[in-house]
Amino acid sequence: MSVLDDTRQLLRDLISYPTVSADSNLGLIKYLADHLHSCGARVDIWHDETGTKANLFATLGPERDGGIVLSGHSDVVPVADQDWSSDPFTMTERDGKWYGRGACDMKGFIAAAAAMAPRYARMELQRPVHFAFTYDEEIGCFGARALAAALQQRDLRPAVAIIGEPTMMQIIEGHKGCHEYTTRFTGLEGHGSRPDLGVNAVEYAVRYVAKLLELKAELQARAPADSRFTPPWTTINTGALVGGVAHNVIPGKARVDWEMRPVQPRDADYVSTALNQLCQEELIPQMRRTHPEADIHTEVIGEIDGLQPMDDNEARDIVMELTGCRHADVVSFGTEAGIFQTLGMSVVVCGPGSIEQAHKPDEFVSIDQMSQCLGMLERLSAKLV
Numbered sequence: 001m002s003v004l005d006d007t008r009q010l011l012r013d014l015i016s017y018p019t020v021s022a023d024s025n026l027g028l029i030k031y032l033a034d035h036l037h038s039c040g041a042r043v044d045i046w047h048d049e050t051g052t053k054a055n056l057f058a059t060l061g062p063e064r065d066g067g068i069v070l071s072g073h074s075d076v077v078p079v080a081d082q083d084w085s086s087d088p089f090t091m092t093e094r095d096g097k098w099y100g101r102g103a104c105d106m107k108g109f110i111a112a113a114a115a116m117a118p119r120y121a122r123m124e125l126q127r128p129v130h131f132a133f134t135y136d137e138e139i140g141c142f143g144a145r146a147l148a149a150a151l152q153q154r155d156l157r158p159a160v161a162i163i164g165e166p167t168m169m170q171i172i173e174g175h176k177g178c179h180e181y182t183t184r185f186t187g188l189e190g191h192g193s194r195p196d197l198g199v200n201a202v203e204y205a206v207r208y209v210a211k212l213l214e215l216k217a218e219l220q221a222r223a224p225a226d227s228r229f230t231p232p233w234t235t236i237n238t239g240a241l242v243g244g245v246a247h248n249v250i251p252g253k254a255r256v257d258w259e260m261r262p263v264q265p266r267d268a269d270y271v272s273t274a275l276n277q278l279c280q281e282e283l284i285p286q287m288r289r290t291h292p293e294a295d296i297h298t299e300v301i302g303e304i305d306g307l308q309p310m311d312d313n314e315a316r317d318i319v320m321e322l323t324g325c326r327h328a329d330v331v332s333f334g335t336e337a338g339i340f341q342t343l344g345m346s347v348v349v350c351g352p353g354s355i356e357q358a359h360k361p362d363e364f365v366s367i368d369q370m371s372q373c374l375g376m377l378e379r380l381s382a383k384l385v
């Protein structure tokens with residue numbers, strides 16, 4: 001069977017596992033583990049604390065540092081309320097395209113990597129090739145974070161990571177981070193006529209938002225001169241400010257949902273230091289003068305690390321050579337790439353299909369894109385021997 005036929009069969013099987021982020025991915029992980037194991041790979045499966053999700057990490061070739069990681073997330077976004085022309089979890093082929101949930105985001109890349117595994121296994125590999133398939137990317141990259149911790153514990157240092165998110169096989173060497181937070185203000189309810197007896201949670205939330213606005217302006221001035229992002233600075237958005245019940249009631253609770261998209265990690269530190277200072281030194285002490293149980297608490301909804309474009313990037317050099325693509329771009333969507341970068345790897349995002357089709361009904365990947373991806377992975381063999 002040709003590698004494209006193998007890939008078609010693998011993708012059909014992968015799509016048939018409805019690995020929506022809210023549900024278990026264990027069936028799919030076991031399927032991939034069996035496949036890679038039968039190729040002779042050393043396979044590790046690392047479960048999350050609930051035992052319903054797992055990461056897979058597998059290696060072909062020598063057990064040493066400096067390997068090349070092919071990475072993809074196993075979870076997909078839900079199909080509820082979407083109008084599909086065919087069953088989203090049954091792959092169908094129409095007009096040179098393979099349709100199904102996850103076809104481009106990103107089971108297509110996983111299928112291609114898995115189809116190459118037996119071919120890599122037949123070679124005398126000098127450089128290890130690793131397969132890293134994670135859970136919960138779509139809801140905050142939790143799987144990749146756990147995988148990173150496991151690799152560190154094992155003291156294994158691969159050198160290069162290719163993240164196969166759909167880029168139409170273009171090379172992406174940078175994206176902003178995406179940090180989402182919910183900050184809750186607990187004050188003390190009371191009658192509007194006696195503000196001195198209550199702690200107005202909405203008013204404290206407003207002061208917090210005022211600080212966010214101040215920081216938003218400061219971040220513009222902190223933009224790196226060579227930033228390639230649009231806009232070039234770290235942005236902050238206040239997405240929701242919720243609280244209160246009526247004109248004459250002091251609101252006891254308020255909530256601010258906000259996000260920050262850092263272009264550099266030190267901006268995120270700058271913002272969190274400033275906000276901590278405001279809460280700990282100013283707002284909370286003032287609130288507690290009236291009500292000792294008053295509090296401000298920030299919940300982390302997700303902190304996706306940015307991918308910093310680097311001057312030296314072996315991953316970019318390799319993928320440029322393999323694809324013939326002469327330039328590398330930055331994009332606005334987040335991926336797991338930044339997490340791999342913090343482990344010291346050089347990283348690019350490059351995979352089949354378009355982000356335009358991701359998360360939508362009738363998601364597809366074209367066979368042409370899959371062939372291009374397989375071409376890249378076949379040429380990668382030369383880098384492994």
Ligand SMILES: [Zn+2]
Nearest residue numbers: 073105106165
């Ligand atoms: Zn994705």
